Amino acid sequence: MKNKSFDISKGVDWTLIIVYVTLVLFGIASIFATTYRDESVIQGFLSFKTDYSRQFLYFGISGVLATFILLTDSKFFTATANVFYFFGIILLLLVFPFHTEVKGTESIIRFSGFQLQPAELCKVFVNLALAKYLSSIDLNFKKIRSQLIAASLVLVPAAITIFQSETGLALVYLSFFLVMYREGLPSAILVIGISMAVLVILTLLIDQNILAILLTVSALLFLYVTRLQIKRNKSIVYLVVSIWVIAVGVQRFAVPYFFSNILKPYQVQRIYATVGKEISVDTKNMSEEELKKMEDKKRAGNYNVKQSKIAIGSGGFFGKGLMKGTQTRYDFVPEQRTDFIFCTIGEGFGFMGSIVLLGLYLFMLFRIVNMAERQRSTFSRSYAYGVASVLFFHIFVNIGMTVGIVPVIGIPLPFMSYGGTSLITFTVLLFILIRLDADRQMTLR
């Protein structure tokens, strides 16, 4: 028993923990700056009724959980990954009978004072399950079948989340494709993915017919340029033609279908608002209530972004100082504790502060990638990349949204946004990685 005594700090990556604590404290300070209202600070912190004190409490809970995770044997995670995955799926499904509608979302389970957003928590389980699958000893990831299984591991919870009207959270699951890419998913898929994204953005920006003509012209041009190679190899023609067919098909049919049938009208309008376009949605078949809801959502989205841009823009180079920002101090930016927390930094600390924060996040991401690459086992590496990808997606979309280059998608800024589920999820996500990394010499499956 004696020599089994366990040193919790052995192999633990303290740098990452320090960055983590810094970010959380940064977040609490920002929440404090926007919600503090002249009450006694000590009382405010002790009462747990103010947002900053609650966040502090969540931080405490996170700390306890983190300690537990660090005390857990790494093998526990590989062993239970699949169980947790199914547990997560069941939680997601439980939402449907038990959900309470909070602020228009249908993704929260409430029981006796607690509330839980399984879609948030599920990210951890999916990451574990994906890592588990990718590290299977008999896996040949070059097979299409394996790739499809991996993709569906990720896409099933995403689909369920979409049905809960949480498109934003569902999109997060797409970031796991970065993990698969690292583990051998063909580059072509990444290229195709990026090309598709570019095509969709072009569809938003350019008129349908003009874009179709442009695509046709560029295809013909490409054929003309490569006419010598074509003489030797006819398959280029088929390739170009099929690319052209797909591109035009996406641009003319898929995107409009997706916009009009799958996305909600307010989402469509938010997306167009981001590229600076106002579009009218077909409102013929909508009830008056739906119409009003759509208008409200659209206005809220536009107002948020406008006020958020004003807040960040007015920060200037050095900022106005924490708690001196008029925009964030007087509630001009809605959701500024949660999704728009970055405004507080932008206004209070200006360009300097924003860049420091971005730098901190980038440092964290690089640190995680470094850690991933030093793992002996595929499981740990894959898991680490999962953590990096999820964090990256959240950071990019959240900050991009506050500065107006990404449509308004309600996902939190990791470690900083107010909210228990979010903070705890990211903590668990990160500390499992730290635990795995502490055992980086082990081979885990």
Place this chain on the structure above:
Amino acid sequence: MPAFNQSRQYIIRIIFVATFIVLALRLLFLQLGPSNYDTLAMDNAVSKKVVFPDRGIIFDRKGRSILENTQTYDLMVLPTLLKGIDTLGICTILKIDKEEFRERVIGAIVKNGRYRPSIFESVLPIETFVQLQENIFRFEPGFFLQERPSRSYPYKAAAHILGYVGEVDSAVLKRTNYFYQMGDYMGLSGLERFYESVLMGQRGVRYQIKDNKNRIVGSYENGKFDSTAIAGRNLRSSIDIDVQVLAERLLKNKLGAIVAIDPKTGGIIAMASGPTYDPNELTGSNRRTNFSWMLRDTARPLFNRAIKGQYPPGSTVKPMGALIALDEGVITESYGLGCSGAYHGCRRPIKCTHKNPGHAANLRLALANSCNSYFSHLYRLAVDNPRLGGTVNGYLKWKQYMNSFGFGVKLGVDLPSEDKGFIADTSFYNRLYNRSWSSCTNVFLGIGQGEMQATPLQMANMLCIIANNGYYYTPHFISSIDGEQTTDTLLNRYRVKHKVTKIPASVYKTVQLGMQDVIENGSGRVARIEGINIGGKTGTAENYGIISGRREKLKDHSWFVCFAPIENPKIAVAVIVENAGYGATWAGPMASLIMEKYLKDTLSESRLKEVERIENTEIILPIVRLKRAKIDLLKKERLNKLQLKAQSPSVKKPLSTPTKNKAITQLHKEAVKPRNEEQVI
């Protein structure tokens, strides 16, 4: 297991870095790029509240305030806090019904939004205010009372002098290069306007932080940028408010003007124009209604006849004729003329009221008896003075004299829109008589008729010149500004002595003695005051009006000008009563009362009776009276209707404020527009 896709980590790192660079560039553009985000943030969160200073107070010569500030109150509403308020209670106090209540609240929301207070009822009448103040706790916090400084006139007098304030309109905003702001008050007429720069004080600004619902949450930066309001400075005037009140009483039910000046300083003691109005009528909530009724009054109460009324001076101009002739040296004091009841020097004889020989044996006698022949002749002598070479030059010289006496030019009193009267130019006669005219053509100028008009102020000023033996100070109301600095240049021109002729004092003495004779045993006996030597002159001015398109001779204007005491002049008075007949009938007694009140400070019992008699006499041309009566009737009907309406209120559609202000400005311009030389009735 060897990581065979290891190189892919770099692609992923590149993706991370690239994305962060995009975010950083976007931040760079937002936070450091050319933009107005900080102004937008300021506009969002900081509201600028203008604090209005108290306007300066105007005191009379004895230090009594004749124009003060009072607090009036507006009932404000905050629509967002109206839930559960005793609506019926408010309605009962304000005497409105629920429908009206609802409409006003909706109006307030439309105008200022739910979270900002709007005026529910402005300038509460005192009874309503008292009732509300007692009960306001029942209606708080949805309703509250807000102070608003306004002007009040404790003596209810001097409306024409003091003028009034009103909200600035867009034209003023543009003209002053937005020195004023929407909602500011400024002096629109009278002293309020002339001394606006002194009276207005300095606005203060308070910056306040508001939240996303426009609620004020505190001061901005602890008031670092705030500035306090600096009250306007007070003015000390030469007005004697008792005399002013008396003058206005005397002019009651009459058309005319009284001007009294202290000759030694040029300070105006009283200036009244009849009919006048209570200046309090043009403050508060009834201002617009009262204003429009006054505009429709054919007797024109808004028209200040003392500086804008232009009348032929009649015989009152004769002392001037004497002075001109003496200064030019065409006569001496002993110059006499045999008059047998008319002047025959020109083609048409000019009638004289006296026939007895010797009534114009010398200047003093001629003046005392107001001999028309004598002064017609004097005028011709002066104009045809051979030394000047020809009638035209002679006339020009005469005109020059008149101008230097202050006729035909603006004196420069400290009121806006003074008129200059009329002294014809030679070109006027050239045009009229095809260049062939002589001293006979306009011989009537010698007796103050014909192509000559003067304002009552000019007449009073003329008396000052005579009383002072040849000099005057530009007539003015304000003698000093409290806390006067060298940068205050407004008063400088009232401290310059204007010397008029080179005639020695002894010659003035003769004219003065002649004028004393007028009072002692001439036409002005009515103006005598026990124990005070007065110099005066009556005048009876012929005048014409156009009645339904025909030029008709109207009843003569009654003039009286005087100064007293002769030995040491303290007051010079000019009185005109339109269409009141002989100068001695009405203008004389009025001038006498004014002098007595000023010099003795009180009026005896019998004199007070005289005041009452004059006050209660109506002297208004029948045709004017008729039209006035019609409008009065209309006004009564309208008021009755309003009262009925108040009992059973219905939808009221008030004009928007800017439109109203514009209309009032327009009406104001019309009200002070001078009349043509002949009144059109």
